[in-house]
Amino acid sequence: MTAQSETLALDKPRSPRRPAARRSNFELYSWVFMRISGLALVVLVLGHLFIMNILDGGVHRLNFAFVAGRWASPFWQFWDLAMLWLAQLHGGNGLRTIIDDYARRDSTRFWLKMLLYVSMVLILFVGTLVIFTFDPDIPAS
Amino acid sequence: MSTTASTAGEAGASDRAGASRRTGTFYRGDPGMWSWVLHRITGVLTFFFLFVHVLDTALVRVSPNAYDEVIETYKNPVVNLLEVALVGAVLYHALNGIRVLLVDFWSRGTQFQRPMLWTIIGVWVLVMVPGTYFMLERTVSELFGGGN
Ligand code: HEM
Ligand code: HEM
Numbered sequence: 001m002t003a004q005s006e007t008l009a010l011d012k013p014r015s016p017r018r019p020a021a022r023r024s025n026f027e028l029y030s031w032v033f034m035r036i037s038g039l040a041l042v043v044l045v046l047g048h049l050f051i052m053n054i055l056d057g058g059v060h061r062l063n064f065a066f067v068a069g070r071w072a073s074p075f076w077q078f079w080d081l082a083m084l085w086l087a088q089l090h091g092g093n094g095l096r097t098i099i100d101d102y103a104r105r106d107s108t109r110f111w112l113k114m115l116l117y118v119s120m121v122l123i124l125f126v127g128t129l130v131i132f133t134f135d136p137d138i139p140a141s
Numbered sequence: 142m143s144t145t146a147s148t149a150g151e152a153g154a155s156d157r158a159g160a161s162r163r164t165g166t167f168y169r170g171d172p173g174m175w176s177w178v179l180h181r182i183t184g185v186l187t188f189f190f191l192f193v194h195v196l197d198t199a200l201v202r203v204s205p206n207a208y209d210e211v212i213e214t215y216k217n218p219v220v221n222l223l224e225v226a227l228v229g230a231v232l233y234h235a236l237n238g239i240r241v242l243l244v245d246f247w248s249r250g251t252q253f254q255r256p257m258l259w260t261i262i263g264v265w266v267l268v269m270v271p272g273t274y275f276m277l278e279r280t281v282s283e284l285f286g287g288g289n
Contacts, residue, residue, distance in 0.1 A: 035245065038238045046235055049228050054275045059215040059224065064205035067198075084195065091188035098181065119192060127195040130202050141206040 030093050037090040044083040068136040077131055084127040092120040176258050180237045183230040190227055221280045225273050232268060236261035 053059060070076040095116055103109035168174055200208040214220050240257045244250040250257075 035242055038235075038242065042235050042239065045231060049231060053224060053228060054272060058276055058279070059212075059221070060279055062212050062215060064201060064208045067201055067208070087187075087191055091184065091191060094181075094184050095188060098185065123192055123195045126199050130195075130199045134201060138202070138204060141204045 034090060034093060037086045040082070041086055041090060044079065045087065048079075048083060068134075071131070071134050072136070081128065081131050084131070085124065088120055088124050088127075092116060172258055173254060176237055176240075180234060180241070183234040186230050187227070187234060216280075218280045218284060221277060225276050228272060228276070229265075229269055232272075233261075233265055236265055 052062065071080075096113065099109055099112045099116065103112055197211050198208075200211055215224065237258075240254070240261055243257060244254050247253075
């Protein structure tokens with residue numbers, strides 16, 4: 001808002017040519033992304049929670065063999081991969097907004113965002129690697 | 142400073158007592174604001190859980206034993222309760238997220254934002270009651286049921 005009113009406060013507001021406001025549409029795209037990814041996450045995450053916590057035995061049946069059984073199927077590999085990326089980008093983008101809202105000093109804001117981005121890259125990298133390199137025959141210990 | 146404060150105060154007092162509170166021009170303190178606060182808190186909570194969760198899942202690349210050991214903590218009674226809380230948080234965030242979507246994209250969404258809030262709270266309760274039962278059933282019977 002501020003940026004816009006500053007751009008409009010020109011010496012000659014009606015002159016035929018003025019420099020195009022150099023704004024990017026990033027915030028618009030991220031707003032749209034939050035909504036589309038949210039919709040997909042309803043199915044992905046609530047489905048995941050239902051399977052893991054409620055379906056036959058819930059958490060009590062979870063172990064390595066269970067995961068090996070699931071990741072034998074490309075369907076669940078893809079499910080988990082999509083959930084990983086969408087949840088991480090959606091949550092990360094949400095946190096970016098929250099940092100912008102509450103960080104008071106530019107340096108605080110900068111470092112909190114660096115911490116956020118580094119953790120996002122780390123989690124996306126590790127999570128993706130684990131799905132693609134999963135080995136059901138890995139030695140027991 | 143003091144002028145601004147007192148004006149805002151008076152405006153607030155009269156508006157709050159008068160019509161504009163009822164017609165919904167006040168956001169602050171409105172259930173709509175609290176629904177947003179909760180949406181924010183549950184979103185952050187889930188994000189932090191996801192951080193730990195991807196790392197604990199990554200233990201499948203270390204060894205089956207390492208993974209099984211960590212996954213045992215999910216079956217601990219106290220952690221089991223935390224899982225109910227996590228599911229409750231994610232469910233609220235998801236339902237309220239759908240409500241936000243309807244407010245943004247449905248032509249009459251704003252008009253119905255409040256009834257929609259009561260609706261999602263109703264749905265939340267309806268899902269969480271049986272959900273909590275199934276999630277805790279085994280833990281409770283092992284703790285108090287004498288166990289088999
Ligand atoms: C207490 C609740 C939860 C339990 C018991 C649970 C359990 C599991 C298990 C057993 C896996 C292994 C892979 C598989 O079998 O599909 C997994 C993977 C995964 N879960 Fe969950 N989960 C829970 C909550 C969540 C939530 C709330 C999210 C999203 C925000 C989530 C996101 C993921 C992702 C992204 C993966 C894939 C990890 C990777 O790429 O290495 N989980 N979960
Ligand atoms: C389950 C389905 C989900 C839906 C329908 C959903 C929907 C939404 C929507 C529409 C917003 C934007 C709110 C706004 O602009 O006012 C949002 C924000 C957010 N979401 Fe989600 N989301 C879901 C899952 C998740 C998950 C799994 C996480 C964590 C990894 C998450 C973390 C966040 C955060 C941190 C915000 C920012 C909150 C704020 O700025 O106040 N969400 N969500």
